[in-house]
Amino acid sequence: MDIAIPLFDRFTALDAIGPYEVLSRLPGARVRWVGLEARTYESDRGLRIAVDTTLEEVPAPEVLVVPGGMGTRTLVDDPRMLDWVRGVHATSTWTTSVCTGSLVLAAAGLLDGVRATTHWAALDLLGELGAVPVADERVVEVGKIVTAAGVSSGIDMALRLAAKIARPEVAQAIQLVIEYDPQPPFDTGSTAKAPREIVELVRSAALD
C-alpha cells in the first residue's frame, strides 16, 4: 500500500502528521513524502521536514493525502503540482485531503460540483474553486475522494480510511496504539460550538 503525502513550504504540520501517524501503521504501508523538489520543506510555524522524493518519482500511489496550510494558496496555481495530482487521481484507490489541502484537489479539477470540506475559514474559497462546500461534516466521502475539515480532523479521516483499507479491527487497534481517546479541555472545536467571541478572536487573525 503506497501512500504519498506531498509537502510544500508553509504546510500545517498536524494536517500531515495526523494521517501519517495512523496510515503508516497499516500492515504493509509505505509512506512516501514527496515534493516539487527533493529538499527540506518548512511548515507555517517553522518545523522542517526532509523530503527525498520528487512528485514524478511517485506517479501512481494508491493513497494520496494532501495536507493544508497557507502554502496551498501558491500550490493552486502550480501546474506541475496540479498535473501530478490529476495523474495520481487517475489511478489512485483513495484521493484525500486535510484542511486546505482540498483547495489543491479543487484547483486540479477533481472537485467540480463535488461535495467536499476544508478548514472552516476556507469554505468560501473552496466553493470559488468549483466544489460544493460542506460546513457541518468533519469528513466528507464521495466515491474515492475523501476530504477532511481543519487540521486535527485528519486523524479521524485516516482512521475511517484505515478501516476501509484494512479490516475495521486493524483501524480499531491503531486507534488504541495511538491512544486516541480524545478529551479536549473545551468544547470550542467548531464554529457551531465555539462562543461568538472566540470565533471573532480567531477571525481577527490575532492567532493565525
Add this chain to the structure above:
Amino acid sequence: MDIAIPLFDRFTALDAIGPYEVLSRLPGARVRWVGLEARTYESDRGLRIAVDTTLEEVPAPEVLVVPGGMGTRTLVDDPRMLDWVRGVHATSTWTTSVCTGSLVLAAAGLLDGVRATTHWAALDLLGELGAVPVADERVVEVGKIVTAAGVSSGIDMALRLAAKIARPEVAQAIQLVIEYDPQPPFDTGSTAKAPREIVELVRSAALD
C-alpha cells in the same frame, strides 16, 4: 515563551507534533527543536525532521515537551540528555512529556514517587523507573510537571497547558483554529474501552 522539544531517532511523530501545533500558536511562542547533535532525526516510521540546535544551546527554556517513541529506551541511559533535562527542569515553568517521553523524565530523577502517566503499554516500565504510574488519567499534572498518556494525548495536554500559559480564551481559540472537535470512528482509544481482542491484537505486536 521559549518552548523546547528534544528530538532523537525513533521518536513518534504525533507525540511531538500534537503539542507543537498547539503551543506554537501561543502569542509570543518560540519553539526550538533540539537534539544531542544538530542533524536530521528519523521517527519510528521514517519521517525525518531537521534539527539545527543542540541541547546545550537551549539550557533554560520555559516549557519543555519530551515526546515519546521507542528511541526513549536509549535516551534513558544517555547521561547528556538526562543532565540537560535536569538542568532545564531546575528553571522551567512547565516540564512536560507525551507518551514514553515520561520515561526520560523518570530516568532523570524528576518523577521519583510522583504520579505520572505514559503510553498504556509502558506503565510498568514507568513504575520501574521510580514514578507512581497512573493508568486512568489522560493528563496528569503535579506541580509544574505534566505528563500525558499515549501519542494523541499530547494535543489535550497542550491545550490544557495553553490555557494556563495564556488566557483560557486563547486556548479555546487555538482549539478552534486546529478544528479540534474530535469524532473518532470507534471507541477503542483506551484499554478500558477497547474490546479484549483489540488489546490482544496490539499486544501481539502485529501493529507496533
